[in-house]
Amino acid sequence: MKQKNARALMIREWNRWLQTHSIKPDEATGRDALKFFFELQDKRSPLIDFQTRGRDKWDVVHAWLIRERHFPDQEKIRDRPALHLDGEADAGFPSTQNLERDDDAS
Numbered sequence: 001m002k003q004k005n006a007r008a009l010m011i012r013e014w015n016r017w018l019q020t021h022s023i024k025p026d027e028a029t030g031r032d033a034l035k036f037f038f039e040l041q042d043k044r045s046p047l048i049d050f051q052t053r054g055r056d057k058w059d060v061v062h063a064w065l066i067r068e069r070h071f072p073d074q075e076k077i078r079d080r081p082a083l084h085l086d087g088e089a090d091a092g093f094p095s096t097q098n099l100e101r102d103d104d105a106s
Helices: 003-020 030-042 057-067 073-078
Strands: none
Touching: 003 030, 003 057, 003 073
């Protein structure tokens, strides 16, 4: 099965799976998505019999769920402020200027 066909079927099955597990779509977690994927593997579902071009199938399915916005955890992560590697912190992070080094700690 080609990925294009598999993706539409996977999203439909994900929505069905959420309903059968009494999980609201906006409350689904990464753990729920992984459990869904493992159940498909255990059942040897034809839904995961698609071409991956060398990529891990979980990575592909996970990306589909995120891309289709059926996986809200990523929205929460995306909205967090970023910490820059140049030593400056965004407004969401406390300053580290006043921290003292504890040389005795090992």
